Amino acid sequence: MPQFQSIWSAILRRPAALIGLILLFLQIVAIVFAPVLATHSPVEANPLASLQPPSAEHWLGTDVSGMDIYSRIIYATRINLLISISAVAVAFVIGVPIGLLIGYYHNMASSLAMRVFDFIQSFPVFVLGMALVSVMGQEIWNVAIVLAVLFIPMFARLIRAEVLSLRQRPFISAARCSGATDGSIMFGHILPNALTPAIVQISISIGMAILLTAGLSFIGAGVRMPTPEWGLMVSSGAQQMILGIWWVSLFPGLAIVVSVLSFALLGDAAKEMFDPTNRSRT
Amino acid sequence: MIAADTRLLDVQGLTVAFGDTHVLHGVSFSLDRNEVLGIVGETGAGKSVLARALMNLLPSGARIVGGDVKVSGRSVFSLSEEDARKFRGGTVSLIGTNAKALLDPVQTVGSQVARVLQAHRSCSRREAREETRKLFEQVGIVNPKRRMEAYPHELSGGMAQRIVIAMALVTQPDIVLADDATLGLDATIQVQVLDLFVNRCRDLGLGAVIITHDLGIVAHYCDRIAIMKEGRIVELKPVGDFIAKPEAQYSAVLLDAAKVRPTPMTTQAEKGRGADNGDAILRVENLFKYFPLSGGEVVKAVDDVSFSLNRHETLALVGESGSGKTTVGQCLVKLLGTDQGRILFDGEDTVPLTEKEFRPLRRRMQMVFQEPYVALNPRWMVADLLSEPLRLEIGMSNTDRASRVRELLDLVRLPSKLAHAYPHELTAGEQKRVGIARALATKPEFVVFDEPTTALDIRVRAQIIDLVRDLQREIGLSALFITHDLNSVRSLAHYVAVMRLGKIVEMGETEAIFASPAQEYTQKLLAAELPIEQSAAQKIRATDRQNALGAAR
Numbered sequence: 001m002p003q004f005q006s007i008w009s010a011i012l013r014r015p016a017a018l019i020g021l022i023l024l025f026l027q028i029v030a031i032v033f034a035p036v037l038a039t040h041s042p043v044e045a046n047p048l049a050s051l052q053p054p055s056a057e058h059w060l061g062t063d064v065s066g067m068d069i070y071s072r073i074i075y076a077t078r079i080n081l082l083i084s085i086s087a088v089a090v091a092f093v094i095g096v097p098i099g100l101l102i103g104y105y106h107n108m109a110s111s112l113a114m115r116v117f118d119f120i121q122s123f124p125v126f127v128l129g130m131a132l133v134s135v136m137g138q139e140i141w142n143v144a145i146v147l148a149v150l151f152i153p154m155f156a157r158l159i160r161a162e163v164l165s166l167r168q169r170p171f172i173s174a175a176r177c178s179g180a181t182d183g184s185i186m187f188g189h190i191l192p193n194a195l196t197p198a199i200v201q202i203s204i205s206i207g208m209a210i211l212l213t214a215g216l217s218f219i220g221a222g223v224r225m226p227t228p229e230w231g232l233m234v235s236s237g238a239q240q241m242i243l244g245i246w247w248v249s250l251f252p253g254l255a256i257v258v259s260v261l262s263f264a265l266l267g268d269a270a271k272e273m274f275d276p277t278n279r280s281r282t
Numbered sequence: 283m284i285a286a287d288t289r290l291l292d293v294q295g296l297t298v299a300f301g302d303t304h305v306l307h308g309v310s311f312s313l314d315r316n317e318v319l320g321i322v323g324e325t326g327a328g329k330s331v332l333a334r335a336l337m338n339l340l341p342s343g344a345r346i347v348g349g350d351v352k353v354s355g356r357s358v359f360s361l362s363e364e365d366a367r368k369f370r371g372g373t374v375s376l377i378g379t380n381a382k383a384l385l386d387p388v389q390t391v392g393s394q395v396a397r398v399l400q401a402h403r404s405c406s407r408r409e410a411r412e413e414t415r416k417l418f419e420q421v422g423i424v425n426p427k428r429r430m431e432a433y434p435h436e437l438s439g440g441m442a443q444r445i446v447i448a449m450a451l452v453t454q455p456d457i458v459l460a461d462d463a464t465l466g467l468d469a470t471i472q473v474q475v476l477d478l479f480v481n482r483c484r485d486l487g488l489g490a491v492i493i494t495h496d497l498g499i500v501a502h503y504c505d506r507i508a509i510m511k512e513g514r515i516v517e518l519k520p521v522g523d524f525i526a527k528p529e530a531q532y533s534a535v536l537l538d539a540a541k542v543r544p545t546p547m548t549t550q551a552e553k554g555r556g557a558d559n560g561d562a563i564l565r566v567e568n569l570f571k572y573f574p575l576s577g578g579e580v581v582k583a584v585d586d587v588s589f590s591l592n593r594h595e596t597l598a599l600v601g602e603s604g605s606g607k608t609t610v611g612q613c614l615v616k617l618l619g620t621d622q623g624r625i626l627f628d629g630e631d632t633v634p635l636t637e638k639e640f641r642p643l644r645r646r647m648q649m650v651f652q653e654p655y656v657a658l659n660p661r662w663m664v665a666d667l668l669s670e671p672l673r674l675e676i677g678m679s680n681t682d683r684a685s686r687v688r689e690l691l692d693l694v695r696l697p698s699k700l701a702h703a704y705p706h707e708l709t710a711g712e713q714k715r716v717g718i719a720r721a722l723a724t725k726p727e728f729v730v731f732d733e734p735t736t737a738l739d740i741r742v743r744a745q746i747i748d749l750v751r752d753l754q755r756e757i758g759l760s761a762l763f764i765t766h767d768l769n770s771v772r773s774l775a776h777y778v779a780v781m782r783l784g785k786i787v788e789m790g791e792t793e794a795i796f797a798s799p800a801q802e803y804t805q806k807l808l809a810a811e812l813p814i815e816q817s818a819a820q821k822i823r824a825t826d827r828q829n830a831l832g833a834a835r
Contacts, residue, residue: 170653171659174649177721179670179674180670193661
């Protein structure tokens with residue numbers, strides 16, 4: 001794995017990665033300092049100040065209930081990133097070992113697992129999301145669980161593909177001759193060599209998760225009002241959009257773009273950074 | 283026409299650099315028509331850069347710092363774009379390593395070669411194909427008409443190499459460069475391909491440059507030899523003179539390293555053997571291993587193989603690729619299951635054992651893998667790689683392990699500071715040594731060496747051979763050598779078993795087999811060897827080779 005310094009210099013050499021890093025940094029600032037940065041309460045309705053355009057009082061205007069859009073966007077960073085990062089973390093922690101096992105062993109259980117993954121992945125994401133959330137209830141954690149279920153097959157497949165090619169490599173035979181057991185071959189030899197693409201996928205998946213969270217909320221299958229959440233905010237302004245009240249949807253929409261973009265850029269950079277060096281050397 | 287005093291190829295003080303690093307330092311040589319020049323050097327000597335520079339096809343980042351390359355009096359660096367295109371392939375052509383990778387996988391080989399011709403000469407598609415067919419016949423391709431319609435993946439390595447040679451010759455160039463063109467081919471195929479290539483060049487009166495790390499090839503096929511070291515030509519003279527008396531110290535070392543060091547080593551061998559004197563550490567009886575293919579066919583990789591091996595002795599299993607020799611080795615150490623037969627290790631049949639039951643035996647029975655780098659986990663340090671097998675030693679403390687690792691490094695003559703290096707930081711020779719050290723970690727009684735000397739530079743190969751000989755003497759190792767490098771067999775093994783298509787066709791004492799091989803196949807294998815000792819015997823040997831190959835074809 002590249003050293004910290006080489007990662008840092010690699011990032012500096014790629015302007016796209018640097019932009020991604022700056023955007024990520026802004027989001028972290030928003031998460032940590034939300035109470036300081038917000039000018040209003042993110043959940044307090046104020047019917048008197050409904051649908052006000054951007055002004056000195058309300059920097060990005062207010063929505064139908066008179067809630068301050070700027071403050072809600074800041075607080076929503078916490079919700080959106082919390083959901084997305086925890087969903088991807090769970091998917092990684094569960095998907096990677098599954099991928100390792102089904103790649104290493106060829107038996108009924110591993111082919112059954114693959115068919116289950118086919119089933120999950122062949123389902124339209126939103127239909128599945130709506131179904132699961134409506135069964136389990138519109139809670140933040142349920143949205144995270146839905147996303148995790150969707151992402152587990154992705155990580156498992158990635159790892160499985162790596163394992164399938166790695167287990168053919170001579171150093172695995174050499175390890176077996178050295179008396180290595182299945183467990184030590186899997187975790188000592190194969191896993192460290194198989195992780196790279198999954199690590200690269202983390203960042204890209206977080207971006208996807210943010211988009212899906214927002215999408216689920218937008219169609220009403222995500223979190224509920226008045227939770228500050230970007231997709232929900234876009235959705236709540238959608239009807240006013242044709243009336244010329246653009247600020248309600250536009251600003252949270254931009255927040256989604258910025259957030260997804262930052263993780264996508266970082267994911268691309270990670271891919272470039274890991275790929276050529278490791279592939280050419282092995 | 284070329285003026286009589288103009289050399290066909292004239293390289294003067296060629297200096298090439300990557301950035302600030304000079305990789306060629308003032309290389310000068312010349313080549314005439316009807317001459318074959320051999321350029322020999324180890325990895326990193328700058329051979330391939332030289333070949334690319336002669337074609338004016340340097341990789342990006344490389345630049346000519348000084349000197350010139352003149353072909354028939356014209357500098358290749360001053361050519362216009364269009365002239366350069368005609369020059370490459372038309373005047374000078376290059377045959378690279380690994381023919382299969384050089385061919386376009388989605389085009390038939392016939393049209394690929396025909397296309398090269400069309401790019402250089404105005405002719406119709408039909409004429410080009412007709413020319414190609416004729417050429418295929420001349421480079422020894424059986425049934426050229428059908429072969430032209432084949433895709434590269436349908437061809438064997440030797441056949442693909444012939445196609446690439448045909449591609450290089452189709453435009454009737456003046457100079458052909460062969461850059462390690464036969465690397466990785468079986469010895470028997472290698473001599474066929476080289477015979478053909480050199481004969482074609484001589485027939486057409488071309489100038490040829492054979493770039494290789496194998497002194498044997500140069501000794502047999504070239505008129506003059508150039509020894510390269512670190513971007514310089516350290517010696518350049520006729521091959522006969524060179525072999526008789528190399529001048530530069532480096533070339534003397536190389537020549538010495540390439541020589542066979544015969545004489546088997548232990549006293550055990552002198553006791554004579556008899557098929558089995560009761561002290562067999564390993565006895566293989568009627569071993570079978572078939573691989574089913576799709577479509578109901580089976581490959582009989584190992585087909586009723588029996589042999590035995592006494593303690594402190596070494597048996598070499600030789601044969602071409604596909605003969606099943608590696609499969610035998612894998613069955614012995616249970617990397618593959620065995621279909622039928624018995625493998626008696628120290629009297630115990632290992633075939634019916636499960637992996638768990640077999641595990642304790644792994645301590646006594648190890649394997650050294652063929653490709654040194656890929657057989658080492660790239661993310662593990664040498665110390666970890668060496669201590670992995672030590673887990674088989676029950677109740678070994680960490681300090682004992684650490685000291686054993688130091689012992690092992692010492693045993694294979696590696697400095698102890700390498701314990702904390704990763705495989706990619708080591709040279710090929712060091713990697714090979716780590717592989718050997720790892721196999722010796724648990725002090726096994728029996729070791730399988732899979733191709734211990736293949737793909738190594740001349741000096742490294744000699745060092746590995748010396749190391750293994752020392753080990754045989756010092757720790758009385760019993761070993762099975764799986765190899766197609768017959769030169770190393772003479773230096774390492776007491777007995778030889780020749781395998782062909784899954785069967786052992788001939789078995790006996792090494793020197794006896796080398797002196798008088800009984801089977802035609804063994805004769806063919808031996809005839810394909812290109813040993814360096816041949817000054818006087820060269821002509822006789824060459825004729826013999828022709829005859830043996832002709833007979834076996």
